[in-house]
Amino acid sequence: MELGKKAGLTQCNKPLRNIFGDALLEVARANERVVVLDGDLGNSTMAEYVRYEFPDRFFNLGIAESNLVGVGAGLAGAGLYPFITSFSSFLLCNAYDQIRLAVAMSEIDATVIGSHGGITLGKDGPTQMGIEDLALIGGLPTFTIIVPCDPASMHAAVKAAPSIKGPVFIRSSRVPMPYIYPLEDTPWEVGKANIVREGADLTIIGCGMMVAAGLDAAAMLAEEGIEARVVDLHTIRPMDKESIVAAAKETGAVVVAEEHLLHGGVGSNVARVVAESAPVPMRFVGLRDVYVESGAPADLVKKYNLTADDICTAAREAYAAKGA
Amino acid sequence: MKDSVLLEADQLLETARQLRLDILEMTTKAGSGHPSSSWSAVELVTALYFGGILRYRANEPWWPARDRFIMSKGHAAPLLYAALAKAGYFPREELWTLREVGSPVQGHPIQGMMPGVEATTGSLGQGLSLGLGHVLGGRLTGQKFSVFVLLGDGECEAGQIWEAAMAASHYKAGNLVAMLDYNKYQETGPISREIALEPLVDKWKSFGWNVQEVNGHEIKEVIAALTLAQQLEATAKPQIIIAHTIKGKGVSFVEADFTYHGRALNAEQAALAREEINGTR
Known part of the structure; x- marks a missing residue:
């Protein structure tokens, strides 16, 4: 992958998923209402960064995505702000109906993180790839849908999510993406291309x-x-x-x-x-x-x-x- | 206890009768709905809301420290709405708009659309996970509330129920109380014939739950079981009350015929049912 080389972009040596983990930890530090739900992939999505620092606000529900989403929605009902994390393919394909009722139709304030979006996730093959995630989440009318393109915009999106009314989907990826925006004062606003x-x-x-x-x-x-x-x-x-x-x-x-x-x-x-x-x-x-x-x-x-x-x-x- | 409602024994019976009637009138007026699935759980919900168990404030529906009630078997929405109206969450007149365009009284419950409606349900198997989420949330925010989930028996065929059962046990959710409306029938026939659930007590026990069995139409028995379940919170095991019930309870010709699932009674049938529920026939 030589993303951004011809355009002269500054490369980032960290995969976008690690940037996501950094951003999530920052948000968890700043907002004690933030809780993180994991489907036993926290060391792949990098949601586990939160686990080390805030073990009581991190819940691994195991390899059971339907329950994962339901528990996340219940936490929102108790006044917390859940980030529900897993591979986008597993979350959206295993737990689509749970996301549909408990998150989308209920219009709760929550973020669903679909990591390993697209085809660039290593050599794991098509079972793990999220190539249909945006179509699926698009079928849930109340979702704000965000696809960050670089480290700065990933930070901006994760930081913005808890202040967005209703459910949010953020796609994360395993590949490193070069810097397009500055990390400080990133010109990024939800809904504004x-x-x-x-x-x-x-x-x-x-x-x-x-x-x-x-x-x-x-x-x-x-x-x-x-x-x-x-x-x-x-x-x-x-x-x-x-x-x-x-x-x-x-x-x-x-x-x-x-x-x-x-x-x-x-x-x-x-x-x-x-x-x-x-x-x-x-x-x-x-x-x-x-x-x-x-x-x-x-x-x-x-x-x-x-x-x-x-x-x-x-x-x-x-x-x-x-x-x- | 403050914030809960405890009626006298005769008033509890009268309340159950009123809920049964409201369920009949709502669904017959709407021309559709699930009266038989609602009637089987009337005493369970009556015990919860009016037997001194559930802590709620009808004039402050989203009081953060409230006990939660999640109607996981969403097709029993008429029962939920009738109980909420009776408890004072909204005027009883709204019940008669069930399933009408423009009415918030949806065919299946939508979270927050009516005061007191805690969860969106109707695609079955989802309520127990939501209940566990509330428990974990209450633990984090330091609010001591109990979470009650009414499960249907048919939805216990769904994998998500057992995912939630396993997780609730892992997370030692002692204040999660499931009530299982075990009326023995699902949409297409007897559960034992379609997809058998037995041995049900063993299943829940093996998942690490405290299990009680009750006659789900004896309000006193249900109240006693709910009270014990709350005392057993200290065991750090989640609680389930398996309530043996009769689908269509209160209306003999519906009790006798499972094909009434998802069918409202017509005017003629409703007249007979009204007499039976009122004890005038």
Whole structure:
């Protein structure tokens, strides 16, 4: 993985999941109402950082996600703020109905952390990958959905979560992601997309690691004379329609890149906004109705077309269609 | 005890009769619902709310130190609503809007939509986990309250119930009190024929719970069991009261026919049922 190299981003040697653990610990220190629930993966999600310092506010419910979510919701009912953590695939697939009733429909204040989102989680294979998590959480109307793209925005999201009304989903990842924002005074506000690179010829919209990949793509396209705007759509819901419509109108073509299935993913939601308010040529980078396989992240993103090169290809097509 | 309501024995019987009638009228007016599943648990809920057990403030529904009651078998929502109205959480007239568009009196309970409705239930098997969460939360915030969960027997077929049973025992949730409305029938037939639960007492004991068995229609017996369960909190084991009940209790032709599950009575049937519940027939 060479995320952000072409764009000249500062690398971070820690995987995003460790950044999440750091951020969660900071939030737990600052807010004694915060409790953490773990499905026996705290040493993979890094939620366990809280366990060492606040053992009484950390609950391992074992390999039983349905109960995990229910206990978390009950803790909220007793006046606490739960972070319910596990792999996104296990939480959303094992405990979808519990999240639906006890969290989403009940509109409780709680955060669900889905770690190991996407395909870049090492060589564990498709059973552990969260490639459908954003589609699933999207099916629960009351959730705010956040996909951080770098260490600073992960910190900002985890810190902001307890002050957001209603349930929140934050996707975490196992890969390191380069710095896009400064750690101090991070310009990050829930529901407000960020333009991380200006450009007039087309817009690349991404979330998670695809923001850095999009910046790499933009650097490559610039060498061809195409100036791409890059937008970090860190909040998938509520979606920042204004920024999307402005990007479509001002640049005339849109590429959406996501480490997720295209079906029901971020691109399809962005496309709905564009189609309704500012139809322009669009192209999509993501997984096309496949289960991915075991393999090193760098090999997988190549084979399954989630690289900066793939974004460039989509961008050239969208740019060409714009003139047609 | 302050913040609880203890009625005299004859008033308890009268309250149970009123709840049964309200359940009938609500569901017949709505034209749907689960009267038979509600009727089997009337005495359990009466004992809890009016037998001096549950500590609550109807005019302050979310009083942080309240005891919790979670209706895990959400299809018995009419019983929950009737009890809450009787306890003074909201005017009884609201009961007649059950299942109407625009009414907060939903077909199955939605957390917080009506005062006193503690949890969203209806997809079965979820309430015990919620109860455990409340217990752990109370422990952290230093509030001493008890948590009561009414389980259906059919939902004990769900894995989540046993996940919660295992975790409650692990976390020594002595103040978690489950009441199991063991009416012996699930939607499609007798439990013993569909997916058998027995030996049920052994199952709960093996999960580390204190188990009591009662006749779930004898209010005094239920109150005694709930009282003992609260005394047994000191054992640091969670409590379950397996209440032997009759589905459709109080209305003979419903008791005799499990296919009444999820069916409201029509006007003619309701007239007969009203007479039986009132003891005038």
